[in-house]
Amino acid sequence: MPSTEIDKEEVSHAEDGPTPVPSFTEAEGKRVRRKADFVLLPMFCAIYALGFLDKTALTYASVMGIRTAAKLTVGQYAWLGSIYFFGYLVGCYPMAIGHQRFPAAKFTSATIILWGATTMSTAACSTYPQLMGVRFLLGFLEATITPATVMFTAEWYNKSEQATRVGIWGSFSTWGGILGAGVAYGLSMREVEARWGNSGTVMAIASWKAIFIFLGGLTILIGLLFLFLVPDTIDGARFLSPREKEVAKLRTLENKQHIAETHWKWYQVREALLDPAVWLLCMIIVLSFIPNGGITNFYAIIVLGMGFTVQETLLLSMANAWLSIGLIVTFWTADKIRCRSLAGIPLTIVSIIGATMVWALPRNQKIARLAGFYLSLAFAIPTFVAMTFLTSNIAGRTKKTFVTGMILVFNCTGNLIGPQTFRDKDGPVYAPALLTFVICNAINLVLLVTMFFYYRWQNAKRDRLYGKPVADEDHFVDLTDGENKSFRYVL
Incomplete structure (x- = not known):
């Protein structure tokens, strides 16, 4: 850990005056x-899709025989x-610190490969304790995704581009659902045909086992591609010329984020714990992931309880891909109007309306309740809004790493609570779980508005005290957003 003298020296160096920056x-x-998009976007789209699929394969398997x-x-x-997110909780800080201590891309790739192998091993489980162990390990390994996306987004994209990119690869958690549901439907139909004598062969393994093997193998393949295609830093990017590497660094100077720092600085941890904006982010995350934890695991069971068959349920789960379009449009709009917090509000209202429909409408109106269920999935919007603030509004390498860990902890807390709102006695409607869903979304509306006004107040205060930010001062000093007088928050 560096001494206090070094930290003070860095701060004083940053205040000595502007340093000319090449253009x-x-x-x-x-x-x-374009080159960064060509290499990085497909990789992160893939791992977000597979992260969603490996996690939600259990909900497909729940109606396929597991x-x-x-x-x-x-x-x-x-x-x-819930145990999945206990594993995620345990993995939060090891994974976040691992991304700071080790080469980022290699560390991420190794974790993805192990994560795929663990997904495949689910097919070998036949008891509750075995499944609990595998799910815990899956959660531990998947905790690598958020630190990886935060780190690479801050390094490769400037603030005006970040929301759109997060929206694109974040949307693949639902686009991936089309692939998962299609595979699950095909395997389920194949099993049904074999059972009723309409097919010449019987499947060698149960359909619920086959889906884990397929998705796990696909995850391992993506992990290997990640290892060969994604560089640890801009300097290691083989797809850029020396001049392009220089430009790649200059493009993100406005982020005022120091990427190469590997020392752990405790004063930045203290600043994170005393920062009101950090706690607002954490509250948005936990309130978004309470419904997420329930819906992720009970999605198929809820739809099946509306009166649809197993095969219809699997096919109908493809329709949640509408959320991908909503995410992309929301974050594209947020980049254009330069206001992310308020851009997340419309679909949060849509989610409240949808959950209320599922909860309040009579059970015989299954089509209307199904439509409400699809609308309710828009709760994911505040989650991705919060993630974009993590990439652009938190500076200082240790502070960003620590806050990433905090976000993961609150993510897990919400996901742990979510499944427990679904109880045997409340099925098949699960009214208390849906009411919890509505309350969480309503509170998030208030928090998003609060965040907007807090960041606007902070920017106005800094302009009043220090004047407008200087575009060409030394950005290669590891300062937090609180220390850097030229830092301005994205609204």
């Missing part, structure tokens, strides 16, 4: 951005959802 043309900037095969009660099944 680059608009064409050069666009060329570098509950019968492992003799699971509804309570035990709910704990399979």
